[in-house]
Amino acid sequence: MKLLNTSILLFTIISCHAQIDDELAPSEPELQRISYVSGLDGIERDYFLYLPRGYYNDSAQKWPVVLHLHGNGERGNGKEDLMWVTKHGPLMEAWIQKRDFPFILIVPQLHMLGMDTIKDYITTRDTSTIPKRLLKGVPERTAIGNISSYRDPKPSSLPYPKEGNIRGWYLVENDLIEIVEDIQQNYRGDVNKTYLTGLSYGGFGTWYMASSYPNTFAAIAPVCGWGHPDLMENIVEQSLPIWCFAGEKDLIIQSQHFYPGFRKLNDLGFENYNFTIVPEVGHDVWKPVYQGEEIYSWLIKHSLDD
Numbered sequence: 316m317k318l319l320n321t322s323i324l325l326f327t328i329i330s331c332h333a334q335i336d337d338e339l340a341p342s343e344p345e346l347q348r349i350s351y352v353s354g355l356d357g358i359e360r361d362y363f364l365y366l367p368r369g370y371y372n373d374s375a376q377k378w379p380v381v382l383h384l385h386g387n388g389e390r391g392n393g394k395e396d397l398m399w400v401t402k403h404g405p406l407m408e409a410w411i412q413k414r415d416f417p418f419i420l421i422v423p424q425l426h427m428l429g430m431d432t433i434k435d436y437i438t439t440r441d442t443s444t445i446p447k448r449l450l451k452g453v454p455e456r457t458a459i460g461n462i463s464s465y466r467d468p469k470p471s472s473l474p475y476p477k478e479g480n481i482r483g484w485y486l487v488e489n490d491l492i493e494i495v496e497d498i499q500q501n502y503r504g505d506v507n508k509t510y511l512t513g514l515s516y517g518g519f520g521t522w523y524m525a526s527s528y529p530n531t532f533a534a535i536a537p538v539c540g541w542g543h544p545d546l547m548e549n550i551v552e553q554s555l556p557i558w559c560f561a562g563e564k565d566l567i568i569q570s571q572h573f574y575p576g577f578r579k580l581n582d583l584g585f586e587n588y589n590f591t592i593v594p595e596v597g598h599d600v601w602k603p604v605y606q607g608e609e610i611y612s613w614l615i616k617h618s619l620d621d
Contacts, residue, residue, distance in 0.1 A: 341369035346410055348397065354489045355426060360393025362494060363400060364502070365409055365420035379508040379615055381405055382421045382495055382532075384484050384517030384524075386601075388436055390425040400424050402445050404514060404605050411446045412453045416611065419504050421494060425516070428482040459602045473572055477526075477543035479519025492528055507619040512536040512610070514601040515568065518559075522546050522576075529553035534617035536610055538601045539565060541572045544579035551580065556617050557588035558610065562600035 348361040367378065383406060389399040400422045401407055409416045431437045446454045478485040498504040511532045513521040518540015525535045526546035534556040542550075542559070550557070561570045570592050580588055593600045604610055 339372070342371035344368050344409065344413075345370070349494075351490070351494065353393075353426070353487065354493075355487050360424070360426075361397050362393070362421065362423035363397065363406060364498065365406055365416075365418075365422070366502070367409070367417055367419065368415055370419075374503075377503050377505040377508075378419045379417060379510065380421065380495070380498060380504040381418045381510045381512065381614065382491065382524075384491075384511075384513030384520040385422070385425065386513075386515035386517055387430065387434065387480070388440065390427050390430060390437070390516075392427060393424045396427075397424050398442070398445050399440075403601055404517075405512070405611075407446060408605055411448050412456075413448075417615070418510075418611075419498060419502060421498055423487075423491065423494060425484055425487065428486070430482060456606070457602075459596060459599060473541075473543065473575060475519065475543070477545040478523055479540065479543075480516055483516055483523075484513070484520025485523045488524060488527055491524060492531065495531060508533055508615065508617070510534050510536070510614045510617070512538065512614070513540065514538040514605075515540055515598065518568070525555055525557075526550055529555050530619075533619045534558070534614050536560070536604075536614060538604050539568045539598055541568065542576035544575050547576060547579040547583060547585070551583045551585040554585075554587060558613055559588065559590050560600055560604050561590070561592050562596040562598055563592050563594045564596060565598045565600060567598040 345366040347364045349364050350359055350361050352359050370378065383404050385400050385404060389402055391397065391399055401411060406420050406422045408414045409420060495509060499506050499509065509532055511521050511524055512535065518537040521535050521537040521540065522542035523546065525532055526549045529549045530553060532555060536558045538560045539562060559573065561568065561573055573590060577590060593603055596603060
């Protein structure tokens with residue numbers, strides 16, 4: 316992947332990006348589009364970079380970093396499709412709902428890879444459902460628990476290999492890790508406080524990236540995505556803290572599939588994990604998880620230098 320030195324400022328105009336005097340009010344949050352060339356296909360794409368309130372007040376301050384991987388329904392071409400990644404997760408909370416998060420957020424978009432030809436919920440998606448940042452106030456949230464789909468409740472084996480779902484985040488692992496390293500080096504991202512979370516397809520991607528780069532992340536939080544037992548050994552070797560979430564009524568990613576991975580963790584003597592099944596919630600368990608405070612306060616208390 317080739318990183319480009321271009322960025323597009325969205326919505327927020329700051330007259331000067333030099334160090335702001337500490338006596339002034341904290342700088343406002345900022346959302347940027349950063350361009351890069353993907354190693355998967357050699358085509359230029361963008362990802363979103365959220366810089367938190369006060370980022371420009373101290374040019375020496377290091378900031379915690381969260382890499383968020385979206386679900387299957389938000390994939391696209393990384394250009395005009397990019398706004399789909401604001402629909403769910405930490406970026407929606409920070410930018411659309413205007414919550415004051417002390418993180419740099421990295422939010423890339425997974426390539427379409429033909430999914431729009433086989434998934435109706437991608438083919439028919441409507442841009443009017445993407446929440447928009449308002450000049451005043453915040454938009455009304457959508458209801459929790461409105462996503463469901465029937466699946467056989469008692470399959471005999473794990474339905475996916477260790478990489479997760481087909482055409483998933485594992486295909487762009489080099490892009491992801493190079494983006495993280497660029498933000499750590501050039502945007503004062505804290506290498507000891509870099510975290511990883513994702514939902515559904517992104518939950519599987521979280522497990523995969525954590526196993527492939529266990530020294531990069533201080534903690535991970537996969538949401539409605541289980542980890543394959545074959546991924547666990549690297550995670551245990553690094554003692555990587557985990558908090559995993561599933562929806563009690565999720566018939567797409569069923570809670571029973573999470574247990575083989577956790578049994579492998581137990582067999583390896585690893586105890587630094589939490590598994591929370593959220594009651595009365597379906598596949599969109601990511602809504603109560605990311606709308607809450609606990610996941611963020613849990614992530615930020617972890618550091619590689621502890």
